[in-house]
Amino acid sequence: MKSGSAQAPFEIRYIWWALGIATFAGFAVGAHVASVIGFGLPLGKLFTTYVQMHGHLQLVGWAGLFIVSISLHFVPRLAGVPLEKPEQIHQILWTLVAGLLLRFVSCSFLPYLTGTSLFKVATAAAVVSGGLEWVGILLYVRLLTKTVLAVRRRGTTSVLQSVRPFFLMMLTGWLLYATLNLFLLMEMMLRQRITLNPGWNELGVHLFLNLVLLPVIFAFSVRLFPLYLRLSAIDWRVDRLAICFLASVLLYLVPKVPVIAALPGKSAENLSHVGLLFRGLVILAFVWKLDLLTRRRPPWTVNRVLEPGPERRPTRPGLPDYGEFGSFEKLVYGAYFWLVLAALLEIAGATTFLLGRAFAVSTDAIRHLYLLGLVTQLILGMAPRMIPGFLKKKRIAFPRLVIVTFWLVNLAVLCRVLPLLLPAPWLAAFPTAAQIASSLFGISGVVAMAAIIVLARNLIATAKATET
Structure with a gap:
């Protein structure tokens, strides 16, 4: 073409x-x-x-x-x-x-x-x-x-x-x-x-x-x-922040290459933790500049928004839609909440490691904060918002199902991550609580599957719907 x-x-x-x-x-x-x-x-x-x-x-x-x-x-x-x-x-x-x-x-x-x-x-x-x-x-x-x-x-x-x-x-x-x-x-x-x-x-x-x-x-x-x-x-330099992010990722990942990580001494491990600390700070800087969770600055439409005329009903407060895509924004906010938490945990873990103090954070927990809490939740939120338009539809078939996926995916994140973040001595001191935490971990995958099935049901119905 x-x-x-x-x-x-x-x-x-x-x-x-x-x-x-x-x-x-x-x-x-x-x-x-x-x-x-x-x-x-x-x-x-x-x-x-x-x-x-x-x-x-x-x-x-x-x-x-x-x-x-x-x-x-x-x-x-x-x-x-x-x-x-x-x-x-x-x-x-x-x-x-x-x-x-x-x-x-x-x-x-x-x-x-x-x-x-x-x-x-x-x-x-x-x-x-x-x-x-x-x-x-x-x-x-x-x-x-x-x-x-x-x-x-x-x-x-x-x-x-x-x-x-x-x-x-x-x-x-x-x-x-x-x-x-x-x-x-x-x-x-x-x-x-x-x-x-x-x-x-x-x-x-x-x-x-x-x-x-x-x-x-x-x-x-x-x-x-x-x-x-x-x-x-x-109105800020996104490209400069992207370069900082790339530098932090390289500083974090290159020492993790097995042939480098296997070298004598702790230089590679220390360097990787410096990169992890740097990357966490860059992530927090990006979230701050994006102003998604803080809402410190007025929206870009502040000088353009006019009061709707009598023939046009107002949109949802602070949003440009009427709710025809469901509460997708809650999944976006939830995703970025888990992103910030993951970055803070990594910063804390990297800092204490470099200072020679023990603050062990489960890498599996942090990975699922990223992959389940951030990535999957963003897909669950943005798919109902974007895909109907790609299919030339004006709305998602079942807007109320979007909030269902919000609760399901965040429940799945809690069940999958919380048991790994609870202190081991605390779990040892309370066997019943430890058993409950273990059971929650066991059902986390099923709860996440339910969220995906709800999204699939909504998108399939949207694709089949006939606009009126």
Whole structure:
């Protein structure tokens, strides 16, 4: 498609596959893992395999497919430059979906096939799944990179320019993660194992969170929240904050590379904690400048808003809509609350580590504050707000269901994270409370699944609805 032609329509099948993979694979496996731990069931030899598979499916299959679909639709419009090859939207979808499904099936059977002739077939299938994902991500990165960079080549101004560093970070992160994932699967096949190398796999998770998820969240927050939530104008240097964020992430992640982390002494670990501290401060600075939770400054419409005439009813207080998308803003506020909490815990943990004092914070708890509290909750909030418009609908089918997802996802976060943050001595002193906390942990995955199912029901009904 040439630059002067029309923009490509939204590909809703990304959303359906993301919801399907999340419900029947990602969150389902996560719910199984959480119940096994929470209710004290035997872990079994497949436990680690399922933990790694759950993480990958959630990153690429749940959050990843949403990111790909929204960015392929939104970024070209933000840049004012149509996709060069819009037909690749479908190629990207099917290669990613085929890779994710093959990964789910092959790795589900791996623990049961050890010692059999089919084990090599299953590990080879896992490598093929990584290859398919790598091809799909490469196509996506190439397609979107041309759009992001086209603004500069054309010499035109665009609202994309201020957040371009975040999008370039995201595209780089996608490529690094896909390449690392493929190499880890190849190593697993060559060594005839049922799990990926734990150190490198952990690095991959951190890489995806810090170079894909957080940058794209910050980019969309800057461009969308002032419009959807009537925040203050973005009159500060977003690109400078993006550079600070990238520097902090590199300072945090590079020392975590296993070959560097294995060096004698604590220099690498200390440097990583300095980066963690720096990154936490940058995150807090971003939230402060965005003015989402504090509302210190007047909205960008302060000099434009007029009293509605008698023929037009007023919108919701402080918001530009009439409630036709539900209380989506509560999920946005909730997501950023968990983001701030995660950053504060990381700052506290990094500071006390560097000072030589013990303040152990569960890394699993913080990871789920990011992935469940922030990422999943933002999807649950922004999907009802954005996708109806992409489908040329004026409202979400069931606005009241949006608040249901708010309560479900935040209950899931509390059940998943609170037991890990409670002090061990306190739990030891109160066995009944410890048992309750463990049971809450066990049901956290099921509660999260319920939130996804409610969202799926709402979006499906919206897609089928006929405008009147």
